[in-house]
Amino acid sequence: MREITVRQAINEAIREEMQRDERVFILGEDIASYGGALKVTSGLYDEFGPERVRDTPLAENSIVGAAIGSAMINMRPIAEISYIDFTAVCMDQIINQTAKWQYMTNGKIELPLVIRTQGGGYRGNGAQHSQSLEAIFTHIPGLVVIMPSTPFDFKGLLVSAIRDNNPAIFIEHKLLYNTKGFVPEKEYSIPFGVADVKKEGNDITVIATAYMVKKALEVANEFSKQGIDIEVIDPRTLNPFDYETVFSSIKKTHRAVVVNEAYTTGSFARQIASKISEEIFDELDAPVLCVGALDVPIPYSKVLEDYVLPSNEKITEIINKVLDY
Amino acid sequence: MSEEIGNNKIIELFKIMKTIRLFEEEMENLFKKGYIRGSVHLYIGQEAIAAGVCGVLNKEDYIVSNHRGHGHCLAKGADPKYMAAELLGKERGYCGGKGGSMHITDYESGVLCANGIVGAGLPISVGAGLGLKLKQQKNVVVCFFGDGAWCEGVLHESLNLASIWKLPVIFVCENNEYAISTYYKNSIAATNLSDIANTYGIKSVIVNGNNVIEVFDAAKNAREEIMYDSQPIFIEAKTYRLLGHYIGDDQNYRNKENVTEKWKNEPLVVFEDWINQNHPDLKDFLKETEEEVQKVIKDAVQYAIDCPYPKVESATTHVFTYGPAWERRNICERDYSETSN
Numbered sequence A: 001m002r003e004i005t006v007r008q009a010i011n012e013a014i015r016e017e018m019q020r021d022e023r024v025f026i027l028g029e030d031i032a033s034y035g036g037a038l039k040v041t042s043g044l045y046d047e048f049g050p051e052r053v054r055d056t057p058l059a060e061n062s063i064v065g066a067a068i069g070s071a072m073i074n075m076r077p078i079a080e081i082s083y084i085d086f087t088a089v090c091m092d093q094i095i096n097q098t099a100k101w102q103y104m105t106n107g108k109i110e111l112p113l114v115i116r117t118q119g120g121g122y123r124g125n126g127a128q129h130s131q132s133l134e135a136i137f138t139h140i141p142g143l144v145v146i147m148p149s150t151p152f153d154f155k156g157l158l159v160s161a162i163r164d165n166n167p168a169i170f171i172e173h174k175l176l177y178n179t180k181g182f183v184p185e186k187e188y189s190i191p192f193g194v195a196d197v198k199k200e201g202n203d204i205t206v207i208a209t210a211y212m213v214k215k216a217l218e219v220a221n222e223f224s225k226q227g228i229d230i231e232v233i234d235p236r237t238l239n240p241f242d243y244e245t246v247f248s249s250i251k252k253t254h255r256a257v258v259v260n261e262a263y264t265t266g267s268f269a270r271q272i273a274s275k276i277s278e279e280i281f282d283e284l285d286a287p288v289l290c291v292g293a294l295d296v297p298i299p300y301s302k303v304l305e306d307y308v309l310p311s312n313e314k315i316t317e318i319i320n321k322v323l324d325y
Numbered sequence B: 001m002s003e004e005i006g007n008n009k010i011i012e013l014f015k016i017m018k019t020i021r022l023f024e025e026e027m028e029n030l031f032k033k034g035y036i037r038g039s040v041h042l043y044i045g046q047e048a049i050a051a052g053v054c055g056v057l058n059k060e061d062y063i064v065s066n067h068r069g070h071g072h073c074l075a076k077g078a079d080p081k082y083m084a085a086e087l088l089g090k091e092r093g094y095c096g097g098k099g100g101s102m103h104i105t106d107y108e109s110g111v112l113c114a115n116g117i118v119g120a121g122l123p124i125s126v127g128a129g130l131g132l133k134l135k136q137q138k139n140v141v142v143c144f145f146g147d148g149a150w151c152e153g154v155l156h157e158s159l160n161l162a163s164i165w166k167l168p169v170i171f172v173c174e175n176n177e178y179a180i181s182t183y184y185k186n187s188i189a190a191t192n193l194s195d196i197a198n199t200y201g202i203k204s205v206i207v208n209g210n211n212v213i214e215v216f217d218a219a220k221n222a223r224e225e226i227m228y229d230s231q232p233i234f235i236e237a238k239t240y241r242l243l244g245h246y247i248g249d250d251q252n253y254r255n256k257e258n259v260t261e262k263w264k265n266e267p268l269v270v271f272e273d274w275i276n277q278n279h280p281d282l283k284d285f286l287k288e289t290e291e292e293v294q295k296v297i298k299d300a301v302q303y304a305i306d307c308p309y310p311k312v313e314s315a316t317t318h319v320f321t322y323g324p325a326w327e328r329r330n331i332c333e334r335d336y337s338e339t340s341n
Helices: A006-020 A044-052 A060-072 A084-098 A134-139 A151-163 A211-225 A243-253 A268-283 A302-308 A312-324 B007-032 B047-054 B070-076 B080-087 B121-135 B153-164 B195-199 B212-228 B256-263 B267-278 B280-306 B312-316 B333-339
Strands: A003-005 A024-028 A053-055 A076-081 A114-119 A144-146 A168-173 A180-182 A196-199 A204-208 A230-234 A237-239 A256-263 A289-293 B062-064 B111-113 B141-146 B169-175 B203-208 B233-238
Touching: A003 A006, A003 A151, A006 A024, A006 A044, A006 A151, A024 A044, A024 A060, A044 A053, A060 A076, A060 A084, A060 B111, A060 B121, A060 B153, A076 A084, A084 A114, A084 A134, A114 A151, A134 A144, A134 A168, A134 A237, A134 A256, A134 A268, A144 A151, A151 A168, A151 A180, A151 B333, A180 B333, A196 A211, A204 A211, A204 A243, A204 A312, A211 A230, A211 A256, A211 A312, A230 A243, A243 A256, A243 A268, A256 A268, A256 A312, A268 A289, A289 A312, B007 B047, B007 B070, B007 B080, B007 B212, B007 B267, B007 B280, B047 B070, B047 B141, B047 B169, B047 B212, B047 B233, B047 B267, B062 B070, B062 B121, B070 B080, B070 B111, B080 B280, B111 B121, B121 B141, B121 B153, B121 B169, B153 B169, B153 B195, B169 B212, B195 B203, B203 B212, B212 B233, B212 B267, B267 B280
Parallel strands: A024 A053, A024 A076, A076 A114, A114 A168, A144 A168, A204 A230, A204 A256, A256 A289, B062 B111, B062 B141, B141 B169, B169 B233, B203 B233
Antiparallel strands: A003 A180, A144 A237, A196 A230
């Protein structure tokens, strides 16, 4: 079984799609010979050259705008915004342009573009480089929002995002780049809106995204030692979202906790929790609780950041609360 | 003024300008009668710019328009019938009633998009220029924007990017002197809006935007230069916004007498005078053309009024386009690692 890192899985997906379809090209800050701020695009410049691997100025609005304009005439751009925090700089181009053109033109325009970006904390990058802003994008209709957690899912979903004709926001958690896992050598792709049950269990359902999947699995392993079987579901894409898998799991466990890394107020975890209560309230033996970051900017100092972001202890505490209800 | 322009081109430019003028007058009527909702920004007084620029474009060239975009779309070849239907929110409008006045798109005539966010079309036009370059397609993209957009930060990003990447984009800055109520001399530090082009190493030219022949000549030169050597070009077309920002603007920010004075040099008057002086033989053709245009616009309005409203079910379509990535298949690591070691 071949094991590669998330970083390699992303790089491989881009490389293979660029080999397969000459309309695919990438643009972003420092992505060419430098290989990207997080070295995700290394080697692509040497293979595909400066036309298809384009370094841009520090100009997020025109990076996204250039992706939109080229996608409008049938190119398939992959734009990199090196931190999700910087999407705030180009929010008009994402919210008012990228997300709207297909709808506003009644489908005359298709925008086959991918905005790859990197988010999340736990690395001491401070308040402007550590956020989990996915709920901004899930709030806006018209954007596919992808947040994988394993090398296999990263590759398969990026391949789908590149081949699909909709705009996609592809969020890479900074702590996952070095995570190793199985990725087959043969071609595959993962559809949007299909969750993956990362661990089966009958006692409680934990829905977790991105880096939180890793934490949820660690916590679940601890609970197993006490004979409590947690089912861990990774939705993999937030829009579209696989409520079907979540609901059928809860129909079995009757309890649920949603874990994400975003600020708690208005988070996508809250959306999942509220949807569960709306749709299958009768199945629940306890309220659905959420774990997220405290509602403060992400602080720098390790002791403060660890306190603000979800910890295994916090996840454990909330799971116990739901189990004991 | 150009001596080389042929009679057919003169009639064509006149026809486009007249089409825009009559279309806009009808839209104003329909708005006042309650057929059109929201905000409508009329192109009256700027017809020479859209007509002159689009007059040099091929069908395969693209334009990116803005909120005051009806003129650009008509000049590029969009059909007044479907435009009027879109403004009335009807099913057969260019966007099925989902776009409205500020969001006309018609790929067939090369209208990529029109934009409700001032300046937002600039990087999109750069992207279209990049697409042409990557495809090695010998065409140009024209980006229309105004003095208001000049003040947006994204203008500077876009000019810079177009220049360093040598993209085939003609930036047409329609300086109509007003961004809603703000007079350009109160909001822009540069003497001429085209001065900015020099900073980014882009060639620029200033034209009288009320003189269609002057605009046509500048656009023709720009297109030829770009075909010879891919690079962006900046045209500042100086004009004047004869009407309010939108229909219903009380215009308390400017002197009515100044506006009346400006009407004396409006583009259709300027063009008709020029034709009468230089091509008096065309007088009958102009009359015929005007009658023809009147009929086209009248029919377009009737078409739009008669057209049904969209079905409400269409309100939830085309948020996404569904392809293979949306088909439910259970693909997970476990299955693969068990079966395909």
